[in-house]
Amino acid sequence: MDHPEISAGWLSRLFYHWTGPLQRKGLTEPQVGLDDLYPLLPEDRRDGRADAFLQLTATQPVRPWPITAFIWRHYKGRIGLLTLLQLLGMLATLASPWLLNHSMTQLGAGAPTEQKLLLAFALFASVLAAGMLAEHSLQLALKMHVPIRRLLAEALLAKVMKLGGKSFDDRAGGRVQNLINRDVWDITWILADPAMPLTMALQLLGTIALLVWQVGSAGLVGFAVLTLLLLISTRVVRRMNQQEQQLKRQQDERNGILAEYIKKLRLVRQNGLGAFFTRAANAKRQQELGVLGRVLKLDAINDSLMLSTPLLVTLATFTTYLVSGQSLTLPQVFTTIALFAVLRIPMMRLPYLIRTLINFNTGFNRLCEFLNSPEQHRDLTDASLPVGSLRVDAVTALHQQKPVLQGASLIIQPGELVGITGPTGSGKSCLLHLIAGFDDSFEGEIRRHGRVAHLGHKPWLMNDTIRNNILFGQPWHGERYRWVLGACALGADLGLLSHGDQTLVGELGTRLSGGQQQRVALARALYAQADILLLDNPLSALDPIVSAQVLEQGLAFKPGPTRLLVSHDPDVLAHCDRVIRIEQGRLVELDARQLADLIQHPLPAPMVAPQEAEQFSEEKVVEGKVDWGLFGFMWQRLAAPGAILIALLLTLGQEGLRIASDLWLGGKAGLTEVSSLLGIYVLLGAGSLVCIMVVRVINYKLGLKLAWTLFDGMLSRISRAPMAFFDKVPQGRILNRFDRDLGEAQEILLSMLMGLFGMLISVLLQVVVIGVNMPLLLLIAPLVGWALYVLQRRYRAVQLKLRRQASVLRSPLYISISETIRGAPALRLAGAERFALDQVLLHYDNNLRSWYTTTSINRWLGMHQTLLSAVLVGAVALMVAFGNSSLLGAVAITYAFTASAMLNSLIRTFAEVEQVMNAVERVREYSEIESERQHGEALATSHPGVRFDNLGLRYPEASQWALHKVNFELAPGEKVGVCGRTGAGKSSLLGVLQAMYPASQGEIYYGDQPLSRLAPEAVRDLYDTVSQTPLTFFGSLRANLAPLTEQDDEALELALARVGLAERCAGRLDEDLDKLQLSAGETQLLVIARILLSRRPLIVLDEATSDLDHGGMRKMAELLYRYRPEASYLVIAHHLEPLLSVDKVVVMEAGTVVEQGSPVSLLANSHSRFHQLFVGQVNRQVAQIN
Template identity: 30%
Template sequence: MQVVIIAMTYVGPMAVKAILQAIEGSDFHMVVVIQALAMLVASKILSAFVTAHADLITQRMVLQCTSALQHMLFLKTLRLDAARRREKTAGDIANLFSSDMQWITAFATTVNQVWTAPVRVIVTLVMLYNVIGWAAFVGSGALALAFAVNHSITILQRRLLATYMLKKDGRMKAVAEIFGNMKIVKLQTEEARLEAKITALRRTEMKTLGSYVFAEAAQTALLFTTPVLTTLVSFFTYTIVMRETLSVSKIFTAMSLFALLKYPMMGLPQAIVAFMQAFVAVERMEEFLTLEDKPVVDNVSPEISTLPSIEVSDATFGWDASTSIFRNVSLAIDRGELVVLHGAVSQGKSSLCAALLGEMVTQRGTVAIRGAVAYVPQQPWIQHMTIRDNILFGLPFDRVKYNRVIEACALTSDFASLPAGDRMEIGQRGVNLSGGQQARISLARACYTDADIFILDAPLAAMDAAVQRQVFSKCILGLLATKTVVLVTHNPAWIASPAVHRTLELVDNGTIVDNVVLPKHLEPEEEPVPARTPPPASRECTSNPSIPAALVEGTLRSPVAALADTPLHHDFDQGHIEAQQILTGKLIAEEARSKGRVSKAVVWTYGQACGGWPVLVVLGSLLVSYSGVQVASDLWLSKWSNTAANVTPEIFLAESSYYLTIYSLLVLTGCGVAVGRAFLAWAAGLSASRVLFSRMTTALFRAPMAFFDTNPVGRVLNRYGNDLTAIDTRIPSLIGAFFTLAVSSAFTVGTTVWAMKSMAVLICPLLVYYYRMALFYLESARAIERIHTVTKSPLLNLTAEIIDDAHVVRANGQHHVDRLVLVHHANVDRNNQAFFTAQVANQWFHLRTQLFSACMMLGLGLTLVVMRMYLSPGIVGLVLSYTFQIFPVLEMVVFLWSNLETQMVAAERVVEYTALPSEPMRVVPGAVAATWPVHGEIEFDNVSFRYKPTDPLVLKHVSVRIAGGEHVGLVGRTGAGKSSLTMALFRMHNVASGVIRIDGVDIASVGMHTVRSRMAIVPQSPVLFQGTVRMYLDPNDDFTDDRLWASLRKVHLAHRFEAVGGKKLEWSVNEGGSNYSVGERQILCLARALLRQAKVVVMDEATAATDAATDDRLQHIIRTEFQHSTVLIIAHRLSSVRHCDRIMVFENGRVVQCDSPDALLVQEKGVFHDLCRRGVVEQGQKVDILTNS
């Protein structure tokens, strides 16, 4: 097909030559002219159909190629070995799916130009030789020189591109990490520092990008100057050196052929650049795809094996092949056993779970898992979908089993309180759920799989005592009674439970102490309902501990509390929930998609970012000057060619120096203008990229938390990835090419009408029709491109969700991996549908414009022939040459216009983010003193709070006053409103009503940054940003090393960094703090809070991930180090609040009790007393601790 297309390209110049020879000759033959015009029209029609089919075949192959690559990348993301995963951040992998995939697509669509461009050049030179002899090869020498320069530029670009991609990866890593954890960023008032970090990364990236685009500008200038310089050199050689006469037919045939050189000259550099980009992308993909996969664990169906469910034989594990974490591990866990895994902070409990799941490298020995596995990670993995879909995890909905699971996981009352029940949509990372709710949903998902083996990594730590007891008794002892369960916990009650068959204690250096619990006779108290098969009689304990003991630390001999009085299973009121409007549970807003043309406001914003009116005026002047000089040089050639028919050859050659001198000046002036235009256009584009990036980044850091709750991070990554790439490179290139060809076309049409006034009668109506057809096409093309861009976000969202938690998917079975692959395929298919539709629309327009231009060429050619007697041969040649050039150029203008409009959608999306609503003022000058707050007194005055205007209230008319320096515990059932109170205090969302005062000052009147920076928080799910320990503890370099070490020693973490050689405080922190356990992250957060010594400190489950001994030490630190601060302690461990001055008890968003622990305990009908009664699983070593405190 390409051969046919190339052949048809050269029919035009030959037809021009035949027509002009017939006109300038003494004998005019109409038959020859008609034959030439017929050949021209036939070639145009044939070329149109062949090109349309060839392009569609190419696009179909592109889709097949990119779909296969995306499938391979997605599978690799799911299978990647843990050690290798640490080498790749979320930003690295997201880039492979976005920018790298785009570059491969761009090369695949231009791949034919790699071989067709040289063929076109060779054929053109051969045909030029037939017209102007060996002067064509002198011109080809100039062409070869241009190619040599272009080759050097290409080599430079390849090197710059590789560097640029590395720097872009670094920026995308930071973007993914920061904007994926904006809640922590805002709570810790890190916006300024992290914005500066992203800006600095972008600045280094822009330096390389600047060099790259200026090399691109040099190529652009070379593209526009090479053909005219080649023409000049060839004509100079032909007339001055060869002493030959140039006729009209030779000049304009040669000009037509030289014009054809533009297209391979334009296409080959683009194809080379596309090849370089694709080559770099393929290298990066290859490097990713060749990383090691997760090792395969022997997984045998339990029906065919009576061997232990989990069997480890003399195994040594490590995160890589060189470093061992556990050595010589031998372990066998029988079917149906409940095994508790415990140990101090950072002893490797989660790592051992990973080893059993096959996530660690088995350096020696064997691991056998016999049966289907369900895994609950320590930090719950919650997908952006409804609660029900998270629990079902792709499995069919079985109402009976589903109700059993949610009852066993204590979710029934939560669903009843949610506006859409289990149909409520969950934000990314479970942003609109409490930590306990996330943990129970994660547990419910595992239970619903009905697996044989359950590995539960501390799911109970995020739950309050009563819910823990209910989940332990109804879920672990009931629903999972016949299953093999490995439970990680710090709770002494569960460790000492008589229902536990064995305990595994992790001590120093990865040693495992295996303790077999002696069997105890357990009387059945209630028959649990299992997920699959009825278990044997359920277990119970016989003792009934006293209520005060629930407030103090438990012992290893604490019995299991009696099962709750409520039945294990009752139907969830599904009908009630389904009757509600499902939309009330909608959290994530549909991604905005504009309609119609890109608005003038967006275009003007982009123009201002380019430099405003001064730059635009200068650029416009250069464009007009370039086209004007180009037309002037063509008119001068036309005038020169007329002399050949009117003077003798001697006179013509004598005057050639004069004509060539003027022509040379015009050509060189045009070249200078072209160079200036190319560099200015790219410089303006670079300026726009810099400005829009800065504005978008600032707007995102200033955006309210509600924006990040309702917009997945994939949308942000899409802006910083695909959209910014378009602004960086594609839009400046398209703007330069479009306006150059548009202005040139206007000059060409104007010159044609000026030379032949009657042509206006034919040209103007046809141009109007052409314009209307173009508008019709563009309207569809814009809409399709917007759909294509929007359908890209789900691809990135799903990838972003699984990048860090692929091990959770793998652990729950291959069928879940297969399901997510199918979801990914569906996302790819939707995106491909939009892409292919866009290509079909392109070919629709291309075919019609080609057929339309063929008809126009026939009409205009006949008109010129009829009016030849009234025009000079030079003018006829010029007009005929312009006529045959104008329609391909007009078609190119429309395509560039279409591409520019569709690419401007990227600018539109970025501009949309530059205008995001902003939080209230960060700093209000003079609102408070620099030392505020002095006392830390907090007053909640009738405060009601919700996360969205359409949500129900999560805090209802809370009124309480907390004295300065008072330590107050916040307790209550999971989801009762404890963490919501801190969100209101930190102004993460505006209160619905009421006032919050600190030291008598309404915090709504104080700048947002001021309020948050004067408080400190240790969050339940700590996030450590990539950097060093020093950077995390002291991001603003406010403290000396001695202060930093003192803080680490207070929290008993100094030894962790003193033992790492010379690095110490420079010890690295990986993305998200993944190289530290959750407990260590919480302790580091506490060390950071100790350094700040804020007057108001919030501890949100600050020690939930620590063992009992560590928790006791940290609680002592909190009491002593923050004795002059107001401390709010949110805790599910009632023992963590036993030393508080007062305890606030929450229920359904209300403070139902607020008094000292002693006073609350004696209120036998109070909620706190009931919490203690139902939470006796946390009884202490000595009942009199409370009474003596």
């Protein structure tokens, strides 16, 4: 839709009446949707300036000044107009106190009526002009945020595309999130409004000049006190900024831990390590709160300084004036009070400005540091080569100072299908990464010509539909698309999915099986018609039938592109034109005899059941007004009623003493006796200062307590939420709650509530003072009250809904940024950087639309509050002009100024509190989600074996049984294998066994004790699990070896020695695991070492050998069976090899057990299901057994 501001008339633009339809919708509709947000204005959308800016930031090194100059040069017209409006607004603001003084000195009983009316109108006009200019200049500055923030965000994302690979992991991605969501914001405030420091300084100087005009040199004393307080405040703010930078780093680390925890949650629970992760997150949170406490303490000191500044400056000024032997007149008193009220605004903004400037500098340095990061990308293209050809010449690649590839050379002709094989950890994946350009840390030369596609063992998919993942931003070609689906055997899968190729794949493709992920990624590469395909074990998760189809139609077709295919499977290697084996870092081409002598490997495993996962739930947008029960939720979390009551009473006392000091000084105007005048005034002022300081200390203490209880409450629930919750809720949505929502709830809300109460008390007391002394003014109170009610009703209704919508829009942005960071190498290789950037920027634009819509509604409120304030001041001025009491008139007109301004802030702050309560609402939602039981029966015996008794499972809303009447036993020390074809129920069996999902019928017994009576965490503590994806995590090698128990160095080193990692990890127990850079095979061995140190009675091997070669499979089994003979083993496998070493095999089909017995006897029986399942391998394996 078109932006309504474009077609609006001048009056509508002046007062923002063009926002009316949205306001009415906010009053009548339950929620505001994405389509209701205003689109970006044409001048704020992407244009040629973005390309020029990307070119600027692509140069090295990137520095702040060229970026600043670029933005100011391209937006100089807007900046010039903004500066002019701010200067005019400053003059109008300074005119109001001068007119106030003039009205009190010139207006009296004998003044001409025309003069009285003219001055009243002048006061009305000055207030109206100052407010309107302030609102329009602010809106213009905020409009500048849109294109600037977009430019900076796009530059950061473009840089990400040039990094990726080893430059990022899940935790480093938190740094990019912070850069885009926080640092860009800090930078933009100054870039969009460079005149703000100048106009604020001019307003300060102008106010000081008027003070000198009123009270002479005493005004300079006040200015000196003001400067001293400002210097102290600056020092406090600088110290606070240092702490905030440390706080950001702590938040980055905490968010990284949470991101890793949530991403790996299924693996974490399978290994019974939930307690480790929650303990680590809580420990990091405690460190964070230590820094946050220092920030809040410094903030309390600074707030106390700023709030006491007007009082201290007034006290210093009046004391100096009286000590000099002069008497204060009534106009002097209240004009000076009005001037200090004007001074209070820039003074309260000044620490924020200083803080903004410091954040601007810090954020800019962080931005430039990131943009100057070295780019791990070497251009390997050689156009002199034929398209599809590849040359590897004397390439040496080091890993931990040891060569993985050493002098490797290879020449591949266009269209060849070349197999790459070798033992686990020999460098096969490394070779493909180097050819793809993911890593440029090698010696030698790699040259290629043509488009390249890389299919990793764990392929990267976008959180989008299957179709969009295949198209990957390319145009639709129906015939090619249908061929690709057939070549990758996806037709049958799409037929089983209710949404077909419009099915969302979820984050990282988690809603598809491993085989489906591989085939969708392969389909993407084939659809792109790449000239060179780099395929890392692409058939490992496919069953024999599907594997053969994909091999024939999708990989081995001729003529075809150049293909490098990593595999251990001899049937796959037999289709290759050539086979290269990596031996001691060198590439050796095998002849026919060597190929025939390769150790025979079992065929790849059947894929996980191709069942349709549930669509992710849409994030709920809460409807209606704020639930006031949220305050009860906050009250419970704080659990400090006495402190809250004291803070409220002291706030009341602070405002009361402040007003009493004004009235006392005004009532004693004309007296020259300093002691009689200042004694009470100083006492009242000192009492107000004490109240301010105590309230800030209480606020600091409560804020720190709230920060911990909110985090702890949410984490404890999330960590115990059932797996069904995580099946429906994406990772980005959860992280959004722990980041933005928790931050607002803990850092903003309490200070807002205290400020709101203080403003409410101030307004009420001023109205009472005016009403008692000048009852005639109360005649306009109903009119003012009605106008305020209408304004706040319309404003609050729409703003609350906008805030809720904004909270929902943040999650897709978090998800898309994280997704792009992880997929940067694949996107760069596919030439899809622009496509991915546009996808992220679409979400970013939606957030900017939400933000701009909110600011427009704010300006509508500000304009109408300005109009109301001007009318109120004008009406009061008229009544004062025709009244008789100079004191009461001075009080009334001065408080009309301050009360009207306070009313404006009151409505806005009340609405902001409601909006921030939306964050509390979202935190409460995740603090009250359904959770698993924390307590249950204690284990009766140590290791009695496991028995599945008539076990059944039906997933929620599913019509079919995933498991039905499953019966078998796992005796102490016994090894039982579980196998079956697609959809057999193996994963569901493991899910119930490890307390991921509750059984729908039957029971699993541990001895005679039903597992359902134990707490889920206690059940998971019975198992160690080795899965296809080995679980490692943040922290040291020591923590990864013994996360739950204390182990001495000798035990740890013995475990490493037993798995063959002693030399590799010698003396590095306390080194961060990331720095070790273990290969996939070494990581699997590390997990085995962890299990050797454990004493848990049950060990589950869930596809544990799919990443290993033949020797690796045998080594893993031998290690476990030798050093953990007392354990019972449940081996879930698709390979035949690991099933041959178990005592008993359980064959499943359609969720039931159809066969069980000795693997040897079942293999020998040609009619057995087990024999038929592995019919392609039986003869070879029986020969090996014999």
